[in-house]
Amino acid sequence: MRLGVVMPIIRRILFIGLLVVPVVSIAHHAIAGRYDPTKTIEVEGVVTNLLWRNPHVQVSMRVIGENEITQDWSMSTTSLSNMRRWQIGPDFIEVGDAIRVAGNPARVGRGLYIYNVLTSDGKEVLLGGTVRPRWTDQTIEMSASRRLGVGDISAPELGIFRTWSTPDNIPMLIPRDVGRTPSGRANLTEAALRAVDAFVWERDNPLQNCMKKGMPLIMEAPYPFVFTQDDENIYWHNEEYDTVRTIHMKSGVSAEGQSDSLLGYSIGHWENERTLVVTTTHMGWGHFDGQGIPASTAGLSVEHFTVSELGERLDYSMTFSDPENLIEPMTFKKYWVWYPDAEVNEYACSLQAED
Numbered sequence: 001m002r003l004g005v006v007m008p009i010i011r012r013i014l015f016i017g018l019l020v021v022p023v024v025s026i027a028h029h030a031i032a033g034r035y036d037p038t039k040t041i042e043v044e045g046v047v048t049n050l051l052w053r054n055p056h057v058q059v060s061m062r063v064i065g066e067n068e069i070t071q072d073w074s075m076s077t078t079s080l081s082n083m084r085r086w087q088i089g090p091d092f093i094e095v096g097d098a099i100r101v102a103g104n105p106a107r108v109g110r111g112l113y114i115y116n117v118l119t120s121d122g123k124e125v126l127l128g129g130t131v132r133p134r135w136t137d138q139t140i141e142m143s144a145s146r147r148l149g150v151g152d153i154s155a156p157e158l159g160i161f162r163t164w165s166t167p168d169n170i171p172m173l174i175p176r177d178v179g180r181t182p183s184g185r186a187n188l189t190e191a192a193l194r195a196v197d198a199f200v201w202e203r204d205n206p207l208q209n210c211m212k213k214g215m216p217l218i219m220e221a222p223y224p225f226v227f228t229q230d231d232e233n234i235y236w237h238n239e240e241y242d243t244v245r246t247i248h249m250k251s252g253v254s255a256e257g258q259s260d261s262l263l264g265y266s267i268g269h270w271e272n273e274r275t276l277v278v279t280t281t282h283m284g285w286g287h288f289d290g291q292g293i294p295a296s297t298a299g300l301s302v303e304h305f306t307v308s309e310l311g312e313r314l315d316y317s318m319t320f321s322d323p324e325n326l327i328e329p330m331t332f333k334k335y336w337v338w339y340p341d342a343e344v345n346e347y348a349c350s351l352q353a354e355d
Helices: 004-022 029-034 079-084 144-148 182-187 190-198
Strands: 042-049 056-063 070-076 098-105 111-118 125-126 224-227 233-238 242-248 266-270 275-281 302-308 311-319 330-337
Touching: 029 111, 042 070, 056 098
Parallel strands: 070 111, 242 266
Antiparallel strands: 042 056, 042 098, 056 070, 098 111, 111 125, 224 233, 233 242, 266 275, 275 302, 302 311, 311 330
8 A cells, every 4th residue: 555645635634524524423431532523534654553452452553744754643443342242353454554544533642543444455444333434345344233233033042141242323321421411410419410510531530540340330331241140140241341240149138238349239030031130239339420420339220131032132221329419210221132153252451552
């Protein structure tokens, strides 16, 4: 691939992008804070370093800028876990490849959040469920089953005990702006409102430095999870941060006297043969949405997991109450689907791969 003078290309594509290129939605607050989602630019250069790690794959490029001056760009893209669940392997670029990329520019410095990659052999990689081709119809993208978000019906006998995946065409479980909208703020106590208004993402982000999510926010994790069981308990194992929740199923079990913890203490029962109900208390993470709304140890979560008759879909609802921070309980819903080839892999969060 030819290495051109990149800075004029950047200015030209930026102008076009603002006019006609659809902007990909950025759900991750940290990404939206560092990169400008209203702009799309292109950069050509040579790959100098790659880091295939969670939470964001890192790409370093050397480009030829204005007046033939060499520039080093630091770029990020989606997580390694997302690439795995989209069935996009990491072998489409290597150090030394000449490539072209497009994405949202950093608000400060030479950075880019990449959505499109034109590889050295002329194929275009689409890194997102809503990303569309820019340069060619020879694409590497998520498989058709992943794009449609339809589960497999071949094994209804598995019930709930299988690996479940989040479709890419559904919204986040807990809206990112719930503490900023008029309706959301109307349901917050005075103490919660003060906490939200004092929250500064760069300073107070509870997820930085590969810190694990707690309940209830961990339930919106987009990565695969699996239900397993033994004689007494059910286990929920999510790929994100290699999180394992224990759901105590033994008759007569009580949360009384249990210690507060990141994931709380969960007790489950079968409402019917297809619906698992889980009640969780003693949640000590301290955060409701990770965006400023606090959660107290008085919080209570009631979850319903209902597997469809044919086993292709798992419907979910969570009702969360917290008398110290919420005036009324809040209910959130989502669903997962079953892909027979989906797996829960090691998450392996790296500080070097954070944004």
